[in-house]
Amino acid sequence: MRILVIGSYPPPAGAESQQTVETVHRLGAEGNEVHVLSTPGSAAEVLGPVAGPAGALEALRVGRRYDAVVVQVESASPLRMVHRRGARIDRAVDCFMWGLVLRRLRHTTLVVPDPDAVHRSLGGRTGRFLWNAADLVIVTSEYGRRRLVEEGGASATRVAILAVAPRSGRPDRDDWNGVRGAPAIMTQIRRRAADDRRAARRGGIVDGG
Amino acid sequence: MPERRPCIAFVPPRYGSEIVGGSEAVMREAAHGFAGRGWDVEVLTTCARDHYTWHNEYPAGTTRDDGVLLHRFPVANKSPKRSRNRIEARIQAGDRVSFSDQVAWLDGLFRVPELFQHLVMNAGKYDALILSPYLFWTTATGITVAPERTIVMPCLHDEPYARLDVLRPVLSDVARLWFLSEPEHQLAHRCATLPPHTVTGAGVNVPAAYDPDGFRARHGLERPFLLFAGRRERGKGWDWLLSAFHFAVGQYDVPFDLVTIGVGPPRAPMGDAGRVRDLGYLDEAEVANAFAAAAAYVQPSPNESFSRTIMESWLAGTPVLATARSDVLQWHCERSGGGLTFGDEYELAQCLSFLAAAPAEAARLASAGREYVLENYRWEVVLDAMEAGVRELM
Numbered sequence: 001m002r003i004l005v006i007g008s009y010p011p012p013a014g015a016e017s018q019q020t021v022e023t024v025h026r027l028g029a030e031g032n033e034v035h036v037l038s039t040p041g042s043a044a045e046v047l048g049p050v051a052g053p054a055g056a057l058e059a060l061r062v063g064r065r066y067d068a069v070v071v072q073v074e075s076a077s078p079l080r081m082v083h084r085r086g087a088r089i090d091r092a093v094d095c096f097m098w099g100l101v102l103r104r105l106r107h108t109t110l111v112v113p114d115p116d117a118v119h120r121s122l123g124g125r126t127g128r129f130l131w132n133a134a135d136l137v138i139v140t141s142e143y144g145r146r147r148l149v150e151e152g153g154a155s156a157t158r159v160a161i162l163a164v165a166p167r168s169g170r171p172d173r174d175d176w177n178g179v180r181g182a183p184a185i186m187t188q189i190r191r192r193a194a195d196d197r198r199a200a201r202r203g204g205i206v207d208g209g
Numbered sequence: 210m211p212e213r214r215p216c217i218a219f220v221p222p223r224y225g226s227e228i229v230g231g232s233e234a235v236m237r238e239a240a241h242g243f244a245g246r247g248w249d250v251e252v253l254t255t256c257a258r259d260h261y262t263w264h265n266e267y268p269a270g271t272t273r274d275d276g277v278l279l280h281r282f283p284v285a286n287k288s289p290k291r292s293r294n295r296i297e298a299r300i301q302a303g304d305r306v307s308f309s310d311q312v313a314w315l316d317g318l319f320r321v322p323e324l325f326q327h328l329v330m331n332a333g334k335y336d337a338l339i340l341s342p343y344l345f346w347t348t349a350t351g352i353t354v355a356p357e358r359t360i361v362m363p364c365l366h367d368e369p370y371a372r373l374d375v376l377r378p379v380l381s382d383v384a385r386l387w388f389l390s391e392p393e394h395q396l397a398h399r400c401a402t403l404p405p406h407t408v409t410g411a412g413v414n415v416p417a418a419y420d421p422d423g424f425r426a427r428h429g430l431e432r433p434f435l436l437f438a439g440r441r442e443r444g445k446g447w448d449w450l451l452s453a454f455h456f457a458v459g460q461y462d463v464p465f466d467l468v469t470i471g472v473g474p475p476r477a478p479m480g481d482a483g484r485v486r487d488l489g490y491l492d493e494a495e496v497a498n499a500f501a502a503a504a505a506y507v508q509p510s511p512n513e514s515f516s517r518t519i520m521e522s523w524l525a526g527t528p529v530l531a532t533a534r535s536d537v538l539q540w541h542c543e544r545s546g547g548g549l550t551f552g553d554e555y556e557l558a559q560c561l562s563f564l565a566a567a568p569a570e571a572a573r574l575a576s577a578g579r580e581y582v583l584e585n586y587r588w589e590v591v592l593d594a595m596e597a598g599v600r601e602l603m
Contacts, residue, residue: 087304120302141554143452176567182546182574185563192562193555 001032004063006050007072007111009038016074017042019113023070037062051077052090056097060104068107071098071134073118079130081119091119095126102133110134115147128153138162216249217599218335220328222319222345224254224279225267227490229440229472231517232342232364235389235411239339242412242592244276251278251335253328255321255347263319282324293317300369311375320346328354337599342514343379344370352383358602362387362409365396366512367536377401384602387595389515392536409595412588413520416494419501428488434466435561436503436527438496438518439510441473446509446532451476451485453509453554458484463561467507470499500525505564505571507557513537520586523547523578528571530560547578 005027007020020036027034037059038044048058055078063069071078079094102108110131115122122131131137131154139145140162148154179188221236228234237252244250252274256265265283272279296314299306306314324347332338332355340348343363352359361383365371380386380397386406388394394408425431435454441447447469454467468486469475475487491499500506506522511534519529519541529548531538533556542548551557564571 083303083305085305087302121298141452142455143449143554146448146452176563176570179563179567180570180573182542182549182577185570185574186549189549189551189556189559189563193553193559196555196559197553 001067002065003027003032003034003068003070004037004046004059004066005034005070005072006037006055006059006063006078008050008074008077009036009042009044016072016113016117019074019111020072023072023111027070035066052080052094053097056094056101059098060101063101063105066106068109069102069105070109070111071102073110073112075117075119079119087120092124092126095124095130099126099129099133102130108134109136109138111138112144112148113140115139115144115152122147122152131155132158134158136160214247214249215336215599215603216251216334217243217337217339218251218253218328220253220324220338220340220347220351222255222342222347223257223260224252224281225258226493228258229490230260231411231513231515232362234517235362235364235515236339236341238412238414238588239592239595240277241275242588243596246592246596249278250276251280253280253282253324255284255319255324256281257284257319269323280324280327282321282327285320285322300373303369306373308374311373315346315349315375318346325350325354332358336603340379343376348379349376352379356383359383360385360387360598360602362389363393363397364389364514365393365400366514367396368512371396371400385598387598390537390540392540393514396536405601407594407598409598410586410591411515411517412591413517413524413582413586414493415524415583415587416497419525420498421502424495424498424502428468428486430466430468430486430502432466433464433504434468434486434502435530436499436506436522437467437469437471437509438499438506438521439471441469441471441475444510444512446511447473447475450507450509453557454485456554457558457561461558461562463558464565465504465561468499468503470496497521497525500527503527504568505530505561508532508535508538511535516541519548519578520582523575523582526572526575526579528564528575529578530557530564541581545578545581547574547576547581549574 005024008017009020010017024034024036035046036044037046037048039050040047046062049055075081078098080090082090131148131152137154137159145159145161148159149156179185219236219240221233223233224237240250240252256267256269257263258266263284267281269281269283293314296310328351338355338359340351341362341364343365361379380401383404387409389411391408397403437450439445457463466484470488470491472490500522505528508516508519508531511532513535516538522529531542531548531550533539533550533552539550542550549560551560
């Protein structure tokens with residue numbers, strides 16, 4: 001399947017561009033042909049705007065050539081981060097435009113790694129129009145699902161959670177043998193959590209959808 | 210003629226032993242602490258108990274609360290207007306909000322004109338006025354009466370309100386500021402030009418004894434549990450904690466229940482109904498027992514200027530798991546070596562995994578936390594710093 005992924009992309013290697021890298025990696029590992037549309041200056045194959053009405057039109061123009069389109073929802077794209085007067089109108093326009101475009105494309109997915117990062121609220125009529133425009137909305141936690149469904153008005157059947165790698169049995173005493181003192185324990189916690197996170201992103205979707 | 214005793218007024222928006230809130234508890238205990246040290250102490254506050262409705266629930270008038278003279282004044286506009294909610298949404302979204310809208314936002318939650326009038330008429334008799342927290346009408350208006358004798362304990366959080374023009378004078382145009390932690394102090398420097406200030410911390414009472422076994426028996430708690438104490442609100446991280454707990458239980462099979470005490474609807478998801486227990490509001494002694502009975506205390510709130518509850522947990526010998534999204538909580542955990550922090554649900558799950566697998570090491574962490582509290586946050590230590598600050602104004 002030919003898939004277009006839209007989102008921020010390195011350089012620089014920030015947390016959001018890393019999320020796109022992981023989405024591309026996951027889709028590629030499933031045997032898909034994946035291309036990325038990102039802003040000029042990035043390492044993407046296809047360069048263009050990714051936020052606001054201009055981004056929506058570019059997504060429509062480029063996305064038509066693909067079997068599926070995946071949009072990474074970040075702090076400043078596809079909904080612009082606007083602080084000036086009239087920001088509410090800009091936000092409504094962005095939601096409406098992207099909602100229309102997603103309805104015109106085939107097999108569309110919105111990936112929302114962190115709903116707290118989305119500028120302004122998730123809700124409102126145009127917010128609901130956007131979240132229900134994609135065939136699938138992927139979140140990474142139950143918290144994300146609850147926020148999108150309860151606040152954003154997304155249909156619960158469209159929202160899926162990226163699976164975490166299943167753990168076997170209860171926490172094992174041996175796992176923590178010899179780990180002493182808060183700094184050493186914190187190092188272990190962060191390392192193990194990072195392993196689990198990576199495993200989850202490789203694992204695909206198992207919950208909902 | 211006998212020498213006049215120094216007189217000090219505390220001005221919190223709500224007051225009472227049953228009020229759930231960090232700044233309210235610190236103000237109340239500090240007022241009693243000053244009274245115990247021979248000061249004439251008056252408390253000027255509202256008749257409201259609930260910070261959602263601001264309804265007048267206590268009778269207006271003057272009473273005595275142990276050694277403290279308590280004046281209660283009625284709240285004028287008790288329910289927030291719709292226009293205020295719209296401004297609130299814009300503030301939260303980080304939009305630019307005009308000064309007049311900021312005033313309308315401040316004014317629209319509650320007003321206590323009779324309290325302000327009392328301050329104006331009687332300010333001369335007080336050697337110092339202590340106001341807290343920074344974002345309410347009582348503080349924003351109260352600082353204008355006698356700024357040269359006004360001390361503000363802002364209880365500042367890193368939130369959009371902290372940068373509102375209408376609240377900047379609360380941080381800049383008073384005689385002195387008391388901060389509860391070093392990260393709060395640093396945040397204030399980023400928000401305003403500050404007058405003289407001190408990091409006093411907040412005091413916590415050290416219970417003489419705990420009854421963890423009795424607590425478990427009284428409430429039918431047979432399994433080990435994590436404790437959350439306080440207001441069940443999204444801003445306090447409660448919604449996030451419910452989801453993260455669901456995740457940890459489902460994916461990591463951790464053997465804990467989640468027990469919550471405090472106010473606000475707990476709204477536990479249906480599937481977790483058996484694992485999430487709400488014990489509602491408990492009195493002070495039973496709260497201390499709850500901390501002692503817990504396997505760990507979880508503090509998911511990014512909006513903390515001090516966090517009394519983690520101190521209470523450490524005092525009870527219970528380890529603390531705290532969100533890394535709060536600089537204040539990170540600061541306490543790193544300074545004390547007594548707590549673990551989590552950045553997301555995976556890290557919380559790993560913290561719980563550690564807790565289940567290595568309880569002895571977890572107890573060692575809690576012990577370091579207890580030493581930290583006893584060294585820094587006993588009321589005698591904190592009152593010494595506060596009293597010195599007040600005497601400088603006299």
